[in-house]
Amino acid sequence: MEGINIAERVRELTNQLHKASIAYYKYDNPIMTDKHYDELYDELEKLENESGIVLSDSPTHYVQGYIIDELKKVKHTKPMLSAKKTKDSNEIKAFLKDYDWYCSYKMDGLTLVVRYNENGEFVQGITRGTNGIIGEDVTEQCRFIKNLPMKIPCSQPLELRGECVVSYDEFNRINKEVSEPFKHPRGLAGGTLRTLDLNIVRDRNLAFIVFELVSPTFTHKLEGLEALDKMGFETVQRCKPKSKETGVEDCVEAMQPEFCKYPVDGLIFELDNTELSKSLGATSHHENCRMALKWQDDTYPTTLKYVDWTMGKFGTLTPTAVFEPIEIDGSIVERASLHNISVMKDLGVKSSGQTVYVYKSNMIIPQIDSVEPINKEEKLIPNKCPICGQPTKIVKDNNSEVLVCTNDNCNGKLLGKLSHAVSRDALNIDGLSEATIEKFINLGWLNSIQDIYHLFDHENEMKVLEGFGKKSVEKLLNSIEKSRKTSLERFLYSLSIPLLGKSASMMIADSVDYDFNAFISKMTFKGAEYFRYLPGVGDALITSLNAYWKKHYSDILQLANEFTFETQKSIMSETTNELENKTFVITGSVNHYQNRDALKADIEAHGGKVVGSVSSKVNYLINNDINSTSSKNKKAKSLNIPIISEDQFLSMLNN
Incomplete structure (x- = not known):
């Protein structure tokens, strides 16, 4: 392969792996199999070693991870690096040489640092974050991790590293209780730890499994882990070799994944001596004192x-x-x-x-x-x-061949776009299911997002459809009307602009202060190039956004006429202390607000606090169905806590 082709291939592989990592870790939505990712990773690492070409964002040299903007950023005391990976046990043996070592499970969750002060009190929890240097402060969330001690018998500051995980039993329990099941325990653990609603963290059995004592250090790492066991921590399961000749094989046999109640995706082989480990140094991607053995999957x-x-x-x-x-x-x-x-x-x-x-x-x-x-x-x-019967064709998309329908008016495309537009993170129209959208498309009522806001023209026809009735139709139309009050980031996300995801929509909206007219002005006079300075906005997204704008400019303006755009700026400017020292619980459906999150934001903007469950510390339960026999209503009545409607709440603000 010629030099120029190697450089192009390195760049191509780096981009592919970066996109796959974002989809996997940030959105819990893999775009390729683990096997395919490992093959691409191995190819990239081989080319980098042969050519000496390493790009700045190479996944073989920098750990992937993402900062959640709503959480405080904290710098780690030392970079949180990964482990070099292999599927070849002979490579593990060559790495271990004649050193003293031990083997432990490679836990599959969210990497976390916890810190204790000189009095043995828990003081901070931090996620790995972007590149292992800056993490997210999740101290308050950590207080609800069931097996994480808040006080330990230790008279000096302590820093630990481990994995926040959920057991398979807990994963299955939670998935039975949520409307949208999690795909993997890793996504459940990460999403729970990052949530701002501490009631959610409290109600889920997160676990913290320690795999490293950062400070103070012991001569041997195993001694440190054993000391932590005695302090009440749950440390990673580990295996010590009994024989130099068969130690690796023995540990692999003893540490099969089915022997662990938590999700694991391999084994870590770690040198035991602390000073030796430090002397071996590290790359910007991994420390040279450990290596991970990835399992071959059973087929x-x-x-x-x-x-x-x-x-x-x-x-x-x-x-x-x-x-x-x-x-x-x-x-x-x-x-x-x-x-x-x-x-x-x-x-x-x-x-x-x-x-x-x-x-x-x-x-x-x-x-x-x-x-x-x-x-x-x-x-x-x-x-x-298979949907419209028109010809298909194979086209290139990011160096992969994909099959597309050539019919721009294909009902399948329309169904996908409209289903996305009404989803929770977009326009959030409750009751407009995919099946209902498909029915309305077939009836000729829906040909665009804008048609959704004119469905009231078919109200009488709707009421006589099978499966519909007066109340269900009224509920649907009310939900559509409520969605007219939206925000710029939801509007942008609803358009299904290729490559424009939820995070990018939010960043673009934030960059223009959530002002629709400001967004229109920037796109009209400067184009998407204006947003290049934002993280993650590169050539591909800029090209896609400009192309969409050129083709659908008039459609965007026409659709925007259906909405009233809220702005974060206006909410912040109205912040008062009218609800200071008042605590609320919200339950049931809402009428005046777009959703319960919007009501919660308004309460907090006026100095109040919102919690998830009713207790003696709650001042008001907001429920439009005051006579409901729900458990929250019953508990509020038993504790003599006032149950108020949205109208009563708004009156409270206006008095």
Whole structure:
């Protein structure tokens, strides 16, 4: 490979891995399999070593992670680095040499630092954060971690590193209670620890598993972990080799993932001597005193039945392999995403009846590892859209081939866009489900987002539809009307502009003080280039935003006429102390506010406080259904806590 091609490939791999890391860690929405990520990572590391070309944001040299803006930023006492990874046990043996070492589980959660003062009192908790240098202060959230002691028998300052995790039992319990189940315990642990609602943290059994004593140091790390055991901490499970010759194999056998109640994604082999570890130094990505052994996933053979094609909001048709049901890790699996055309071709998926080998990534997400070659080949990639029947074509998207429908008016594209537009993080229209949207599209009532705000023209027709009635129609139309009061970031996110996600929408809105007219002005006179200074806004997003603006400028202005835009600036300017020292609980649906979060923000803007459960310390329960027999209403009545409606609350503010 010529030098220029190596440089291009290094840049391409760096970008791919960076995007995959953001999707995986920040949004808990993987865009590639773990296996594919590891293959790309290994290829990049090999090319970097051979060529000496290492980009500034290379994932092999800098740890990935993300700051949550709402949380205070804190600098770590020393960089929180990763561990070099391998799947080859012989590489582990070569690394360990004749040193004294031990093996522990590589926990799969959110890395966390905790600190104690000289009196043995817990004082701070910090997440890993961006590049392992700046983290997020989650001190108050840590106070609700069930196994994290708040006071320990120690007379000097203490700093620990570990992993915030949830057990599989807790993961399954919580998923039965939430409307949108979490995909993996890692996402549940991270999302819970970062939430600003401490009631959520309290009600979930987070655990903190210590894997390192940062200070004070012991001569041997195992001694430090044993001392922490005696102080009441839960330290990582570990194994000491009994034999130099078979130690690695013995530890691997003794430390299988099923022996741990928490999610793990490998093993850490760590040198025990502290001074030796320091002398070996570190790269900007990992310390040279440890190495991670990533497990090979167990695969299970089954038979491919067919490939199912579904459409996303941008018109991309995504293939899903449907195979004979098979039990993996205690559950029945019969579907696995094939992601795109490139993945299908790379795997060699060609025909029904083909033997496919399936595994569960992180014991949760079904993936196809490989397929057995087959002589026959059938047409698995449709040349006509399964939704509208119009021609499809294969196009390039970030160096991958994807299948798209060529019909701009395809109902599948429209369904995806409208379903996204009404979602909770966009326009937040309650009651307008995907099935309802599809029904209205087929009736010819919906052809754009703007048509949603004219559904009242079909009110009488709606009331006679099967599954609809007077009350349900009124509730839906009221929800649509409530959504007319929105914010710029929700509006932008609702448009399904390629590459413009929730975070970028929020940053762009914030940069113009959430002022729609200011956004229009910037785009009209300077274009998306104006927003380049914002984190994460690069060439691809700028190009996409400009293209969308050029094509849909008049549509954006017309759609905006349906809304009244709120601004954070106006809320902050109205901050008063009218509700100072008053504590509220909110339950049930709201009428005057866009949602309960908006009501909560207004209470806090006027000096009040909102908590999640009713207790003797609460002053008011806000519930528009004052006569409800809900548990919160019953408890409020038993404690003689006033139950007020939104109207009564607003009167309280206006008096």
